[in-house]
Amino acid sequence: MIIVMEENATEEQIVRVVDRLVNLGFDIHRSTGSRYTLLGAVGSRITDPRDLELLEGVNKVVRVSAPYKLASRAFNPEGAKIKVGDVIIGGEQVVVMAGPGVVESREQMETIAGRLAKHGVRVLRSGAFRSSDDPYGFQGLGEEGLKLLREVADRHRMLTHSTIFDIAQLSLFGRYVDIIQVSERDMRNYALLKELAKMGKPVILRRGTSSTIEETLMAADFVMRGGDHQVIVCERGIRTFETYTRHTLDLSAIPVIKKLSSLPIIVDPSRAMGRRDKVPPMARAAVAAGADGLLIEVHHDPDHALADGAQSLTLEQFDKLTDQLRIIASAVERTL
Amino acid sequence: MIIVMEENATEEQIVRVVDRLVNLGFDIHRSTGSRYTLLGAVGSRITDPRDLELLEGVNKVVRVSAPYKLASRAFNPEGAKIKVGDVIIGGEQVVVMAGPGVVESREQMETIAGRLAKHGVRVLRSGAFRSSDDPYGFQGLGEEGLKLLREVADRHRMLTHSTIFDIAQLSLFGRYVDIIQVSERDMRNYALLKELAKMGKPVILRRGTSSTIEETLMAADFVMRGGDHQVIVCERGIRTFETYTRHTLDLSAIPVIKKLSSLPIIVDPSRAMGRRDKVPPMARAAVAAGADGLLIEVHHDPDHALADGAQSLTLEQFDKLTDQLRIIASAVERTL
């Protein structure tokens, strides 16, 4: 932390700030220039910079270190490669995770998974629980849904991906799910993150719709400090003044996170855009911008989907998109 | 719902939309003008407007009814008055709920509560659990904290207010807390809201930092449909591009919510501003704009507070603020 004193700060004020910092356990490096005094404070204690900013004579307080460590690029300069089965997230391959919004039936899952597998999709994503703003809608099949997801995925030699909403679901997810996703609403649900970290499974952390990139990496760091280094960040849109689209997909987060952090980053264009006609352009853009993976909602009959039909691609749309993504991946020296 | 067809929509397209709506259980009122056809759809089924917007020939879908009912002004034109003990929230009096960020000790609570009581504060607010972004900081005293809060409040004939973070804390809150607050992060935690609704205690629902006013009222409606009509909405700042302040306190939400809804609305300037020197102006502004209450963090020694010291008023600042608020309340025909 660097404390920049006001130009006209008195010696007494400076000493009071130094004392406060020393009491907080910091080593102080004082540097007096012709115009202002800087205090460099080194220490491990986390301190609210606002406490210092309120002291008299203080102009501003600047954090020097990033507020995350294990998630930083410096900690792992080569970048994390997360291996799940024989799939590597963060490697050369762009990993497409696809499937219907929710598990509805064995037939539905079979139809969709069969087609996806043919296109080389290795991760089957679907929901068994829901946390919808419409509490009267379909709430998911629960454990039965996870079981179906597992069975169908196994038959097609795919991995499973699903979203957890509650600590109470942890053991079910431990049993059936390979890649556990945390909803954007739970990005700072530390109770859930702490327990997840103990399971040691790959975790997808979705960026909150009003969370900065830095806050997202802090949440990832929290899981990593809990012992689970297999964290994947997911960009799924932020809230802005533009209301034509449900959220504004912030694809610039991809190169930014790649630079700040070692973690893989994937993108969910389905949920960000909310309408299937807008999904393929943003899926393509995400791969072109360097995403390590995609989450795509696909349904064989979106008009009759029990949930999220509007944002689900048809199988035909998914076919076409895959062909395009393959070419784009090659442009950035990756495979699909 | 009104479905506006494209100017050049064909009869076939119109019929297909009508069929879809009828299948969804809607009664259709068709109105064909010289330029475009309108379809009025009346029914109780909640439908994702995007499903209809994707149909060919549809220009736009307009929701007519508000997506909340019990929380609406129409449902309760006089406005809700929530009685807790002998305090009425939503009545003539502007209800100030004040206290330290977290319960630290009996002495601390006594010192602060004694002073607040002298100023006519009837609700003692404080935290016993924390859900901080700093998982290494002070985590609160837990049940011991709630007990202290209760004891000290009782001694000064005050009500208690505290924030719940987990369903597991419900029975503790049932025992010790008169007004239960739901954090902004949990505004759409439907599992928690459902259980809270069953307790039948007054609930303060904090608007999420990226939640619209409408979404906030939908969450309130959810609690009310669960059987608890004693819901109070709390504005505590939204996320905008301005970063000088931690959040942007949206005081215009006060007259808007007053018009749309019957629910009382209170404001938390402490958390929104994050620094004590900015709290009094916004507290005054909230009352001037018509708020039904305030949440104010106060500490007898903020420099040594275990949490949130920077945003806590000193007792002297609180005294002065109270005097100002009393005058402002009178300007809007209210009392403090």
Added chain:
Amino acid sequence: MIIVMEENATEEQIVRVVDRLVNLGFDIHRSTGSRYTLLGAVGSRITDPRDLELLEGVNKVVRVSAPYKLASRAFNPEGAKIKVGDVIIGGEQVVVMAGPGVVESREQMETIAGRLAKHGVRVLRSGAFRSSDDPYGFQGLGEEGLKLLREVADRHRMLTHSTIFDIAQLSLFGRYVDIIQVSERDMRNYALLKELAKMGKPVILRRGTSSTIEETLMAADFVMRGGDHQVIVCERGIRTFETYTRHTLDLSAIPVIKKLSSLPIIVDPSRAMGRRDKVPPMARAAVAAGADGLLIEVHHDPDHALADGAQSLTLEQFDKLTDQLRIIASAVERTL
């Protein structure tokens, strides 16, 4: 400026950054700590921090001085008091500037000004030119409008306030207008600001709807460097994700600007809210938060106003509001 080097920056990298800074005319103060090296750069040359951030080994670049000088509180600790005729903006009195959105006719101006004068309003505001998004609507009376504004104001011993949209209007404004307002769209129209600064009249600079507080003060500084120190800042709402209100009035800008800057700050609730029923609460809140003045649109017959009728108060509403504002002003030790 402080340049924070990466923890693992090499001596070679550090030297290259120092060389670059010296070439740019900075004096360098190097401070090597156990973990990282800081470079303090002092100089007057404005440098794009991004140029330095791109150099190898640089972690971050921190600006120490505010990017504005004359507008800063440090430059004028007592705060600016802008005297126009016998009205002082930034003094004890909260200055209400009121009038119809546009000048329509002598009768209209007389009716409104007469009533306002009775309430002690000393500044008559109205528009003679428009820069509307509706290019087919009423475009204003031009010079004739300014003349009417002047005549009617003179008869009631009031000052005139109007908004300039074009450099070509400068001489007209010089002749008829006492307080010249710059629209939010022109906040960074440096060509216009440069010419305005030469006139030496009080200038109201409206904060752009996507401008930060800092950028607003930079624009004020620009006018002041041009020789005109009579700058007043106006908060009129920023763009956020909340769309129920046209803009989100950022009242927290009041205490923030009061701390950072010596300039008076006024608030325009009419334009921010866009609907007259929401104007009084926000006008009251602005005064309670410490605003030095208000801009209020008032019309004797808003239903037939040629422009902005929806956001204009009726004369009766204005009467009532004035009474409330008087009380609120007293609560913050000011007069109306």
Added chain:
Amino acid sequence: MIIVMEENATEEQIVRVVDRLVNLGFDIHRSTGSRYTLLGAVGSRITDPRDLELLEGVNKVVRVSAPYKLASRAFNPEGAKIKVGDVIIGGEQVVVMAGPGVVESREQMETIAGRLAKHGVRVLRSGAFRSSDDPYGFQGLGEEGLKLLREVADRHRMLTHSTIFDIAQLSLFGRYVDIIQVSERDMRNYALLKELAKMGKPVILRRGTSSTIEETLMAADFVMRGGDHQVIVCERGIRTFETYTRHTLDLSAIPVIKKLSSLPIIVDPSRAMGRRDKVPPMARAAVAAGADGLLIEVHHDPDHALADGAQSLTLEQFDKLTDQLRIIASAVERTL
């Protein structure tokens, strides 16, 4: 426009709204349902919906027609193809417009243009005037700069692109510039747009940083109604709460504008990202999302550029980017 009356609106209230609409010149189509009455209002007069919303008994007012006509997809279902010389914007080819931020010298322009021409770049972009927030920085070469731009472009058989900042510059731009760009700050500068429309040259309209997509299309419509149908929209980033990047590039605007409007849309990743290392990913993403063109700042020696060096690609970076873009364009069935 559809006026939705409150459920409990009285016949008297309904009649009053109808009368008001008839007075405004609308034809009214009344439709009384079991729960509420709808009034469809058809007419050409532009009316502020807020005026109607304020009437008693009105629940909400819904605009049916888009507030733009000539810019709409319906007006030109095939999509506009804008021909400049032998370059077509909005056709099969993705048009890259590249060059240095500002014209500095003949040598600079030659070096850069020579290299760009080799890569098939057909439009040379550069600035001769500046409207910077740093009024002490380099202000551009003015007419001399435009002349150099023209000469060098001619020698390499390229078109010219530059940004206009002032009506006074119109005749210069008429003489030297093929594609005239309007800065985001001037997107609603109707005086400038009106004059530009008369020139009949291709105009690039940059979306304001706080302008919605709809507002951007309204501005385009304004130019088109002025007689110039050769309008190209440019996405260059919007202001959001995320401050790590200068602006948030809203690539989802590409498919949205493609659907709503017939106009070509291009993207400026240089200015949006502000740092050269973030430009290539977003340039690639823009093409993948369907952009019709790109604006790229390129400099042979960015470290010594007189302006915007930090966001300028080196020639080598541009070479590599071009190769990638070619592949990505092929994935979406386009050429570069």
